[in-house]
Amino acid sequence: MYQALYRRFRPKNFDEVLGQNHITTTLKNQILRDNIGHAYLFSGTRGTGKTSVAKIFARAVNCIDSQDGNPCNNCEVCKGILHESIMDVIEMDAASNNKVDDVRELREKVKYPPSRARYKVYIIDEVHMLSTSAFNALLKTLEEPPKHLIFILATTESEKLPQTILSRCQRFDFKRITTEDIIKNLNNICNEIDFKAEESALKLIARNSDGAMRDALSLLDQCVSFREGVLSYEDVLDILGIANNDLIFSLVDNIEDKNLEESLNILDNIIQNGKDINQFIKDLVYHFRNLMIAKTSKDSSDIIDLEMETVKRYENQAKSLCLDFILKSIQILNEGENQAKWSSQPRIILEMMIVKLISLTDEYSLEERLDRLEEMIQNGNVNVEEKNREIQKKTVERPYEYKEQKIEKSKIKKEEKKEEVVEIVDDGKDISFNEIKDKWPNILKEIKSKRVSTQALLKEGEPLSYENKMLTIGYGDGFGFHKQALEKDHNREFIEKTISSFFNKNIRVKFVMTNSIEKKEVKKNNEIEKMTQEVVDFFGKDLVRIKK
Known part of the structure; x- marks a missing residue:
């Protein structure tokens, strides 16, 4: 009868176990020094050798002619355990024996000494499947077992075990087997069964086994049945359903x-x-x-x-x-x-x-977006008129990459010519905030005629107040990018010069972020100022006294 490769090539001693030297060395030393514990917990992902090591350990502690901590596999005890003719090593599947009654029956059996071996060894696989009551029933036996008894608990989910169980066991964590070790073992097995395979094919099998030797051997078993000649990379792709x-x-x-x-x-x-x-x-x-x-x-x-x-x-x-x-x-x-x-x-x-x-593919971090757009604006490498709508729509919550579009040098020179230096002469007249607000559309047109990119950023803001020759412009949520861009020296200075020239007044500009509450307060103050100005215009300055 055909035997699966993972069963046929199961390791027979500690030296044949792959990738678990930290465990096998400790267990061998315990056997050599006769320092054997009464309860062990083997945890780790599937196919990493937990059950194999448990079986090797069960033979090693009972072997008549142990060799450097390894079982000889030739004495009558080792052969009896291998052929399952000696009943002193018992394997139990906790997934199907997880009730409290099953554990109580086990407790009754462990009282009896081994028939032929030195120790009676219980290997309980998938122990995390036991019920809470079953764990409680097992607890006393684990704490004070008979001298002839060894428990080996194996699990893929050790976090599900109660701390009372964990604290009574020597715990060994099995690592995933490296791809190199799996490939090496696959090569050895292919040579032994006289099966030829490309190195790339074996690497693909190893990568898809996810660190589990048993999975790798199961995949190799499929491939052996699929191809009689040399196993190629494409063959493995077809068998495993993997895309090229x-x-x-x-x-x-x-x-x-x-x-x-x-x-x-x-x-x-x-x-x-x-x-x-x-x-x-x-x-x-x-x-x-x-x-x-x-x-x-x-x-x-x-x-x-x-x-x-x-x-x-x-x-x-x-x-x-x-x-x-x-x-x-x-x-x-x-x-x-x-x-x-x-x-x-x-x-x-x-x-x-x-x-x-x-x-x-359109999304970038805010920092990268700012750096890119700032650099393009400064260098003139962006067609602002075509991107104007995009700038209005794209907020800081969804930064986008802006593709660079070069502007002809002649256009850049025209813009530079428009930004002529104008000397500001203060005419000595006072201007009110309402006057600035009324003229704001004209100011935006003036800025647009000189520098479209700056106007596109400025138009999303709103004048909030004017006091001591300082004009405050506010931006709502989602327009933080516009505020940061205009706070750059070259943009702020240009806006200040344009507004100052428009009113013949040296005016400074400040940009702030506002919320709905602040806006209401500012609007309220603006309305009061507007009403006050109307009263002054109607009665005249000489008859009106304003109290603050």
Whole structure:
């Protein structure tokens, strides 16, 4: 009868266990020094060797001819445990024996000494599945077990175990097996079963096993049945339902170029070829993870476990992408992956994610937006008349990238000529705030005739007050960008000169952010001032005295 590869090549001693030297060394030393505990907890992700190490340990503590802490696997006790003819090593699945009655039955059995071995060993797999009452029933036995008894508890979710159980066990955390160790082991197994496979094919299997040797061997088992000759990279792609790397690179390029139609065509091609949608989403997450590493790491080849040629492709693609875009893309894909798992229409979820990713290509951080737009305004490298509406609509809550558009040098020179230096002569007359407010549209026209870009920013503001030759202009929520841009020296000075020239008065300008309450207060003061001025105009200055 055929035996699965993960069972056939299960490690027989501690030295054959992959990637868990921190555990196997400790256990071997305990056996050599006869310092064996009564309860052990093996925790870690699936396929990392928890049950295998438990079985090796059960043989090692009972072996008649132990060799450097390893079981000999040749003595009658080792052979009896391997062939399950000795009943002193008991495996119990807590998922199907999780009731309190099951644990009570176990407590009755552990009282009896082993029949042929030195220790009676209970291996309880998926122990986190036990009920609360079952844990309570097990607690006393774990605390004071018979001298001949050893408990080995295995779990993938140790956080679900009560602290009372954890505190009574020696805990060993199993690490994920590295891709290098998995590939090395796969090569050894292929040589032993006389099966040929390309190195790239084995690397793909290793990456998709997610650090679990058992998963890698199960995938290899599928591939062995699929191909009699040499197993190629494309064969593994077909078996696992994974999209070709070239397709994913092409998809991301189209997302960056905002080419929605071509992006959806690539998706349709992938799905029509029978690729698994949930697997493809995982591949996309992995792709953007590699882009993140390539964007942020000095030597990404140390972290991205791929061929150097592929790493270079990631680095080149990452150069044209914003880090903020990459991070948000990973977030969107992770959320979409969770939705697609439970959706009856995962394709629609995937297509929605692609649309969201394309919309993300416009988004940048506020700081980057300010720096870009400020630089373009100063250099004259932006067509402000065409972008005027966009500047009004785009608020700080949704910063966008503005594409640079060069203006002809002749136009720039014309604007510079219009901004001639005008000497301000104070005519000595007082001006009121209401007069400034009435003339405000004319002031905006004057500024627009000289510098359109500044007028586009200024028109979103509103004059609030005028006192001691200081004009205060307020901006509401969402227009903080306009305020910051106008506070730059070259913009503020230009506005002050234009307004001062308009009224023949040296006027300074201040920009503030206002809320609805402040605006109401200012409007109220303005109305009072307006009414006062009307009274003065009607009766004359000599007859009116204003009290403050």
